[in-house]
């Protein structure tokens with residue numbers, strides 16, 4: 216083990232003490248972490264890459280923001296399953312040229328979000344990267360047995376909802392790539408409390424987090440559930456920065472990295488206007504006929520899952 220790696224682990228060990236999770240029997244320091252899943256629950260596990268030049272650029276985002284978004288990617292998946300996060304694991308490869316202060320600030324952003332959600336960074340690995348920062352986050356959570364929210368539960372007639380607003384990350388990316396602004400941090404909040412409510416209260420029939428864009432993530436629900444969908448363009452909640460763009464609707468439909476939840480619920484269920492303080496908006500309905508449609512100005516046309524491929528620039532958070 217490198218001296219610098221040992222120092223980093225020692226520092227992390229001290230810092231993670233402030234965010235102890237009750238379900239982590241043993242955290243950083245041994246060959247494995249030891250976790251306790253509460254009785255009657257199942258583990259939910261997810262893993263996500265954050266790659267420099269793909270998901271972020273050091274000249275565009277502060278290290279705190281990169282760390283925050285790295286953990287958000289994992290937490291948002293746990294939220295989409297209706298889960299409660301328990302522990303995170305991080306494999307981090309850093310080029311030798313990166314100052315130690317960048318790494319310290321990256322962990323500040325990541326651990327700040329971890330504290331907020333009472334989960335512990337319980338292990339990981341570090342290495343020297345031959346080029347660019349590579350961060351691979353794993354999050355372990357738990358959900359009541361048999362109650363995980365799946366992509367496959369949507370039925371014809373169910374209504375389609377989203378949390379918060381869409382298009383912020385994509386709108387800011389457009390400003391950055393177009394040279395309109397030099398730097399800008401966006402700190403999406405993983406919708407953990409909303410996901411828990413949707414699951415525990417039996418509200419949602421299916422759910423997914425919006426990481427690749429509404430159109431692409433809705434297509435995953437449709438495919439897994441064997442259904443179609445119709446979305447009303449006028450109902451889509453568009454974020455503040457996206458509203459200023461001429462492409463506002465495209466940004467909200469196809470822009471990724473919003474980390475809001477997209478879920479379906481039976482027509483018979485009264486879905487609250489807010490859950491855990493987060494605005495909930497109905498945007499459409501599931502159909503028995505396959506394929507996605509977009510209603511706009513009284514006309515219905517096919518809605519193509521374009522996600523991030525639509526943007527010519529790199530996929531940057």
Ligand SMILES: [Mg+2]
Pocket residue numbers: 291292295423424426
């Ligand atoms: Mg996801």
